[in-house]
């Protein structure tokens with residue numbers, strides 16, 4: 001991986017792209033405009049980040065209820081991110097129910113194996129059926145002290161291994177009050193993507209989650225969130241290409257609830273959400289997923 005820069009297409013990347021061809025076309029419908037140019041429409045993504053909540057019984061009940069609630073819902077990629085010890089249990093439930101919900105992990109360590117007590121590798125996650133992984137969640141950054149460089153290592157390793165990665169970025173309250181939100185989010189995105197080649201962005205999702213909005217009940221206004229999502233998409237276009245940037249799902253997180261989801265998701269550059277508290281209530285999570293599918297269908 002080392003030596004690649006954004007925009008380069010290494011031979012390995014081309015091979016990998018071919019391997020993921022089918023998944024790519026399932027995720028991005030290509031719409032032909034009257035003039036014949038093509039515009040990618042993004043399928044919304046909604047993830048339920050359970051954090052350090054649930055136990056084997058309540059997590060199983062939640063997975064069953066969410067599977068049943070989403071059974072006939074098309075036009076969206078939904079995922080749940082349970083705690084590590086319950087991954088296999090939740091995978092069995094999703095499989096038994098025939099749910100198309102993705103199994104996600106809240107974190108990973110980038111090294112292949114070895115003396116890293118307490119850490120979990122990509123191979124272990126794959127072994128448990130994990131398809132999607134959160135990287136750089138605000139609580140990892142601010143409670144556990146993860147730095148941009150470590151987040152870059154994790155993201156590179158995940159995308160290199162063919163997994164879907166949800167890169168989380170967001171400014172703190174002090175940074176927003178100082179008017180530094182653009183600088184902070186741009187730095188987090190840019191450093192996380194260092195040496196990640198363009199084809200890998202097909203498996204990338206970016207979650208904009210202002211730290212001050214997470215778990216606080218305070219939500220960014222749809223306009224403030226849209227502004228930041230547009231800034232991130234513009235940055236991706238400069239780092240890669242407009243076409244790549246147009247395909248990356250940029251989702252919003254931070255106190256998303258059934259009653260504010262539709263307004264947030266109807267913004268041009270908001271392609272779904274990462275849901276914490278409300279993902280622990282199946283009815284709320286299902287309602288948020290429905291809002292994402294419906295608003296995506298109504299976007300121009």
Ligand code: PGA
Pocket residue numbers: 049209213214215216217253254255256274275276277278
């Ligand atoms: P919240 O969490 O929905 O409880 O604010 C979001 C997140 O941390 O991903």
